[in-house]
Amino acid sequence: MEKKFLYEGKAKIVYATENPDEVVVYYKDAATAFDGKKKGEIENKGYLNAQISAYIFKYLEKQGIKTHFLELVGEREQRVKRLSIIPVEVVVRNIAAGSLSKRLGLPEGTDLPFPVVELYYKNDELGDPMINHYHVQALNLATPEEIKYMEDTALKVNSLLKEFFDSLNILLVDFKLEFGRFKKEILLGDEISPDTCRFWDKDTREKLDKDRFRRDLGGVTEAYAEILKRIKEKAE
Ligand code: C5P
Numbered sequence: 001m002e003k004k005f006l007y008e009g010k011a012k013i014v015y016a017t018e019n020p021d022e023v024v025v026y027y028k029d030a031a032t033a034f035d036g037k038k039k040g041e042i043e044n045k046g047y048l049n050a051q052i053s054a055y056i057f058k059y060l061e062k063q064g065i066k067t068h069f070l071e072l073v074g075e076r077e078q079r080v081k082r083l084s085i086i087p088v089e090v091v092v093r094n095i096a097a098g099s100l101s102k103r104l105g106l107p108e109g110t111d112l113p114f115p116v117v118e119l120y121y122k123n124d125e126l127g128d129p130m131i132n133h134y135h136v137q138a139l140n141l142a143t144p145e146e147i148k149y150m151e152d153t154a155l156k157v158n159s160l161l162k163e164f165f166d167s168l169n170i171l172l173v174d175f176k177l178e179f180g181r182f183k184k185e186i187l188l189g190d191e192i193s194p195d196t197c198r199f200w201d202k203d204t205r206e207k208l209d210k211d212r213f214r215r216d217l218g219g220v221t222e223a224y225a226e227i228l229k230r231i232k233e234k235a236e
Pocket of ligand 1: 091097098099100128174175176195196197198210
């Protein structure tokens with residue numbers, strides 16, 4: 001397959017293909033945190049996240065969620081539909097952690113009474129500030145219908161993935177989704193992986209996600225590999 005470099009992000013490289021409606025996404029080992037202020041490498045992360053993300057997209061598609069995912073190509077690449085990304089990140093939280101704990105003073109690990117949805121403006125220069133529906137309209141980032149679809153879909157994804165990961169003895173603490181426009185549709189895009197979700201072991205509450213990198217806890221690759229191992233065991 002002929003590939004032409006399109007652009008490089010913090011964790012992925014995107015290539016154009018012969019089909020103008022499709023791109024190939026290469027998952028890198030590079031890792032960043034705190035708006036790119038912390039930089040590093042997580043050995044084998046590209047492979048692990050490409051595989052984990054592919055499993056999750058396939059699972060969601062089977063459950064009726066429309067995603068950009070088409071197929072895994074080799075170990076670290078995915079062929080996906082070419083989206084025009086909507087610059088609004090949708091975060092869903094089941095348990096307080098990270099920026100929510102900091103902002104609201106809720107101790108990490110506090111169960112939330114219902115899933116909490118948050119919106120962030122995807123803008124590196126501004127450090128992805130949190131926004132609300134008014135800001136989305138004022139900045140003309142998406143229509144009210146689009147935002148409603150994104151929030152409803154994010155809550156559906158939360159129900160599906162909470163149950164799925166529960167069956168792997170993993171708590172889905174929170175996660176971030178990105179959506180994009182494709183022809184007349186809105187599709188779930190980007191990736192769903194330990195880079196974009198918080199996963200805790202249900203028995204030990206051990207962190208199995210990027211917080212191990214953010215907080216220098218060690219065992220980062222091992223944690224990502226554990227997620228892939230449990231998914232694969234379930235798929236077999
Ligand atoms: O940092 P915060 O607690 O707001 O993150 C909430 C969730 O969203 C976490 O699972 C985190 O990994 C994810 N996230 C992300 N990309 C960002 C911000 C947060 O994947 N730019």
